[in-house]
Amino acid sequence: MRVIERVRELQAFSEGERAAGRRLALVPTMGALHAGHLGLVELARRRAERVVVSIFVNPTQFDDPADLRSYPRTLESDLAACRGAGVDVAFCPALEELYPAGHQTRVEVGELARPLCGAARPGHFRGVASVVAKLLLAARPQVAVFGEKDFQQLLVVRRMARDLCFDVEILGAPIAREPDGLALSSRNQRLSPEARRQAPALARALAAAERAVSAGERQAAALLHAARSELEKAPLLRIDYAELRDPETLEPTPERLAGPALLALAVFFPARKAGAEVRLIDNRVLRAA
């Protein structure tokens, strides 16, 4: 596995591979790799001859400086995990490589970036769209893989890529979960032990709504009630949002569902570190067709 730190070097690698007729897949990560990321790599390997994993904690997508400071950084074990997963290139740029002195360009997506995490985390998706644009231009992949846990991010990135004429397919990969249902996230390791025990409430809330849909329920309010009831069983949990949205446009669903609906959840739990919090998200598309 090659470790590349410079944009120019990655571009030269990519140009050579493309000229030789080989397809590249990019898996953008912020490191702290877990089995969810390795699932993305697996999917990438099925879709391309060369897999590039980028490892870069992108400061511009953190609305909360404390969250940025406490974000886990585990480069050596990340590189080992990449090697084990058959990654061809680990792209590990320094901050100044993606944000050179005097940088002042931002990529901004409109409507799709406004609700949900866009409302809860001002500037977050501007940071995401900007860094993903840079990573796509540095790696020039034919495919880029993003996890569906960050469902809104997937939509924002896909729209950005289409709107700016990126010649790339943006692929979503299913959410990987712990045996108790908790969606894998680098932030899980920051949960207090008791919060970790209660964290599967998110997955149970999604499942409760799904069961209600399967039983014929179509009222948005009733489905949200089913989900919130499960969340409220976890006393340490504080809801950030719990919303039903159109899974393509992210517009609010009608009162009575008539098609697929995204149930998107964001909550806070106490962190291991006293006084700090961890924000977790999860989602599920309810097939109320």
Added chain:
Amino acid sequence: MRVIERVRELQAFSEGERAAGRRLALVPTMGALHAGHLGLVELARRRAERVVVSIFVNPTQFDDPADLRSYPRTLESDLAACRGAGVDVAFCPALEELYPAGHQTRVEVGELARPLCGAARPGHFRGVASVVAKLLLAARPQVAVFGEKDFQQLLVVRRMARDLCFDVEILGAPIAREPDGLALSSRNQRLSPEARRQAPALARALAAAERAVSAGERQAAALLHAARSELEKAPLLRIDYAELRDPETLEPTPERLAGPALLALAVFFPARKAGAEVRLIDNRVLRAA
């Protein structure tokens, strides 16, 4: 010469040329081609084996709907001019090709886009940066050529390309002028006959400031006075701005110049069409080193 209307087709062309080891140059235009554009093509031909000229009147960079409506559209003669100049590909996308239904992504440059034309034309450089990003991703050139008449645009595009990791050289080409000094512009043809006679006042103002610098003048106020005095000799002319700025950062120069300074002018003249106006710009870097 090939005429390409689809982004996908241009990307396939570019990928093939790059894989074959040939360099591409892009000359982005809004059509209404004149000798200034052909100078850009000439420079492009010296720097690459394949020259792509894009012809697209980009609506998002017009802050004034009347200006957009009256912008000259002369596709047939533009294509003939491209053929005559040895252009390899004319890229003529329809509006929906670069702005598909539901598009909502914008590229925004900060400080460099704020003064001068950025202050006078709100949103203008957001439109420019966005469309140039799309064109660079559609054509994937190694070089892109922009005229120095739009000096601020050149700086904005160059910064955008660097900040987003575009693997492209942004090249500036010297301003082409009529025999009487008027900088070539597609908007010149909209001037009233009397305005056309007075329009060389812009070039004379730049020359007056240059003479003052050569004579040892270093006071910004005195240089601006020399320029404004020439502009005021054209009674039909109305000044939009006349400013001295750092030619790299576009920050205001010190009162007493200590290095190169950009003298940037923007003025309004009456159009041929009664009641309408034409906005002209011009500039010169004064070598007060």
